[in-house]
Amino acid sequence: MSGIGMYILFLAPTLILGLAAQWWLKKTFATNAELGVQSGMTGEEVARRILDANGLHGVPVNPSPGGPLSDHYDPRSRGVFLSEPVFAGRSIAAAAVAAHEVGHAIQHDKAYAPMQIRSTMFPAVAFASSTWIFLLMAGAFMNALGLIQVAIALYAIAVLFHFVTLPVEFDASKRAQVQLAGLGLVSDSERTGTRRVLTAAAMTYVVGALAALSQLLYFVLAYLQD
Template identity: 65%
Template sequence: MSGFGLYLAFLIPPLLIGFLVQGWLKKTVAAQMQVRVANGMTGAEVARMILDRNGLHGVPVQAAPGGPLSDHYDPRKRTVNLSQGVYDGNAVASAAIAAHEVGHAIQHEKAYAPFRLRSAMFPAVSFASSAWIMLLIGGALLGLFGLVKIAIVLYAVVVLFQLVTLPVEFDASRRAKQQLHGLGLVSSGESKGVSNVLTAAAMTYVAGALAALSQLAYYALAFLGNRN
């Protein structure tokens, strides 16, 4: 197989999977944004109640400036940031996404080990994610195999970060469901919609990790496998 053929073999399947999963997520969220929760609570109110019931009164809930699916928990500022549609929305998807982000705040408070590991890795990953491609291209063009090896090691750090992210995201979804049901924030009829949203969101991280692993395997084979 040619180098380009090898690249396509490693690149195309994960890209297709990622595309399908992203489409599934957007479709699922859009559908559940049309289903109003029986209690009428907005995502911001759901997040606030879960935080308060878990003793996290000092963690603010604020509207994020980004668009749909920009929701996140910021461990540096200890804030729950919700996209406008989730913050103001009173749909099943709003409740599910808000509860998921609060799940990260609970992980932080309880010093959940994978969450702590991911946070500790973040500075190194920030550097590695921006530096590895420049080193790879520079090393390949200049014939400096040492730079290529460093680039691949840096990219491996990025991939490891994505793998560590998986249990963090799955656990946050587990906590979200537990809190939503335990506090009576969703009815039994709304549970399936919550699960659909959280499962689709979690699968985007699985697809991302698969794509990163596939790309790492390609670089390892292409640049390290032919040294003999």
């Protein structure tokens, strides 16, 4: 099989799954963004309510400088950042996403082990992610197996990071569901919508991890097999 054929064989399935996961997330978010929560609270208010209920009064909730779906928790500044549709939205989708990001803040406060491992790995992953492709191209151009091996090893670190991220994201969603229900921020009927939004978001991380693993396997077979 040609190199291009092997690459397509390894990457095409995960590419299709990735596109499907992104479509599902956008569709699920859009559907639930049109459904208002009975509490009438914005995503900012939901986040603030959960943070205060968990004693995290010093963690700010700020608008995210990015576009839609740029919501995140920054462990360096210890701040929750919400995109405009979530920050100001009064929908099931906004409540779900806001609660998920606060879930990361709670993880940080509780010293959740997978999150600590992820944070410890981040500097190495940042270096590996910005370096491996240049080493791989240089190694392939010069036919230098040593450079190729280093490049693939660096990429393997980035792949591992994807899989370490999975329990962090799943746990944040679990915490979000518990907080939303326990504090009465969503009704029983609205919990179905929040669960769907969080599940769709989680699937993008799963597919991303599988895609990274598939590419790693391709590189190993294409460059390192005898």
